[in-house]
Amino acid sequence: MTDFSDRLSHNLAKLPPYLFARIDELKVDALAKGVDLIDVTVGDPDKPAFPSIVRSMKQALAVPENHQYPSYVGKLSFREAVAQWYESRFGITLDPKSEVLTLIGSKEGIGHIPFAFLDPGDVTLVPDPGYPVYAAATIMAGGDPYSLPLEKKNNFLPDFDRIPPEVLKKAKLLFLNYPNNPTSATADVGFFEQVVDFARRAGVVVCHDNAYSETFFEATPPPSFLEAVGAREVGVEFHSLSKIYNMTGWRLGFVVGNASVISALGRIKTNIDSGAFGAIQDAGIAALTGDQKPVEKMRRLYKRRRNALCKGLRRLGLKLTRPKATFYVWCEVPKGYTSETFCVHLLEKAGVLCTPGNGFGDSGEGYVRFALTVDVPRLEEAVERIGAAL
Numbered sequence: 001m002t003d004f005s006d007r008l009s010h011n012l013a014k015l016p017p018y019l020f021a022r023i024d025e026l027k028v029d030a031l032a033k034g035v036d037l038i039d040v041t042v043g044d045p046d047k048p049a050f051p052s053i054v055r056s057m058k059q060a061l062a063v064p065e066n067h068q069y070p071s072y073v074g075k076l077s078f079r080e081a082v083a084q085w086y087e088s089r090f091g092i093t094l095d096p097k098s099e100v101l102t103l104i105g106s107k108e109g110i111g112h113i114p115f116a117f118l119d120p121g122d123v124t125l126v127p128d129p130g131y132p133v134y135a136a137a138t139i140m141a142g143g144d145p146y147s148l149p150l151e152k153k154n155n156f157l158p159d160f161d162r163i164p165p166e167v168l169k170k171a172k173l174l175f176l177n178y179p180n181n182p183t184s185a186t187a188d189v190g191f192f193e194q195v196v197d198f199a200r201r202a203g204v205v206v207c208h209d210n211a212y213s214e215t216f217f218e219a220t221p222p223p224s225f226l227e228a229v230g231a232r233e234v235g236v237e238f239h240s241l242s243k244i245y246n247m248t249g250w251r252l253g254f255v256v257g258n259a260s261v262i263s264a265l266g267r268i269k270t271n272i273d274s275g276a277f278g279a280i281q282d283a284g285i286a287a288l289t290g291d292q293k294p295v296e297k298m299r300r301l302y303k304r305r306r307n308a309l310c311k312g313l314r315r316l317g318l319k320l321t322r323p324k325a326t327f328y329v330w331c332e333v334p335k336g337y338t339s340e341t342f343c344v345h346l347l348e349k350a351g352v353l354c355t356p357g358n359g360f361g362d363s364g365e366g367y368v369r370f371a372l373t374v375d376v377p378r379l380e381e382a383v384e385r386i387g388a389a390l
């Protein structure tokens with residue numbers, strides 16, 4: 001076989017290996033050795049999509065038009081369902097035709113938007129630690145990611161005043177994500193109003209990623225970025241059916257907000273993909289407009305898991321902030337370890353696989369992330385094993 005690795009594009013060659021691909025290797029090794037592994041790495045719900053959604057999908061499969069090429073921008077009926085959901089959930093009115101675009105999962109839109117805005121040398125401001133796709137997509141589009149450290153002392157919110165003027169001059173996009181993966185921090189509308197103010201001054205397009213808005217444990221649900229005054233003037237919000245309805249494998253998401261940004265991303269998509277499968281969009285309509293009680297049930301499930309894991313890890317003396325939202329627990333590593341050595345230690349001595357914080361960016365060093373995607377008894381067992389390994 002000819003090895004073409006020396007012919008890769010410069011942009012691809014610049015990419016660090018995808019975090020979860022490395023973790024998969026460690027996992028495969030451990031499983032091959034027969035380890036009874038407790039895997040708390042990937043943020044993939046362990047429960048299936050709700051039965052009513054699966055039923056809608058079955059019906060939608062029988063519709064002949066769904067077997068043809070879908071619409072590039074998504075079915076108008078799906079975009080109307082999105083607008084209706086945004087109205088009822090956030091009190092925001094959207095024009096389904098110009099302010100909503102269907103995505104093949106939010107990752108697809110996040111991955112494509114830099115291609116609409118970046119030229120070589122342009123900068124994207126990315127949260128660090130953060131979802132790796134913001135930086136990776138920027139690099140693939142020929143731009144340069146600039147890290148905004150998210151630090152505990154600032155409640156894991158970025159400090160825009162620390163961005164050097166020469167970076168600001170080149171900045172075109174700003175990615176943010178609250179409720180946040182991996183720190184689980186939340187932001188309020190007041191913070192989003194500061195973001196709007198910053199974006200206006202800096203002339204950047206805000207790309208807020210709200211994939212975890214429905215996984216919350218407090219009485220007040222997390223807001224949409226679009227609730228901030230003027231937000232629609234400066235940016236868009238990515239959203240997803242993946243985590244809300246346990247539909248990660250289905251690949252359905254959307255982006256809402258500034259019509260010119262939506263239109264630019266739509267132009268990229270028209271040239272690169274052919275839209276989300278029509279039957280999945282029909283099932284997505286059923287999900288967004290149907291009974292939301294199963295979503296509440298999922299929240300209660302994650303809350304029980306959060307309580308069990310946080311209580312257990314704290315009992316072991318580990319430092320963490322109990323998450324108000326998301327299904328992640330961001331935990332400080334004990335003295336004497338780095339993120340990576342702590343993960344490897346837990347894997348080798350406890351058979352527990354968690355994610356090293358530095359995989360999400362340099363500022364994630366000193367942390368590991370646990371995903372609440374396994375049941376309470378397994379989480380309790382993980383805590384026991386970790387206790388024995390410390």
Ligand SMILES: Cc1ncc(COP(=O)(O)O)c(C=O)c1O
Nearest residue numbers: 105106107131181211240242253
């Ligand atoms: C912060 C964040 N945004 C976006 C995504 C992508 O979600 P999807 O492409 O399934 O909509 C993920 C997935 O883990 C995520 O953690």
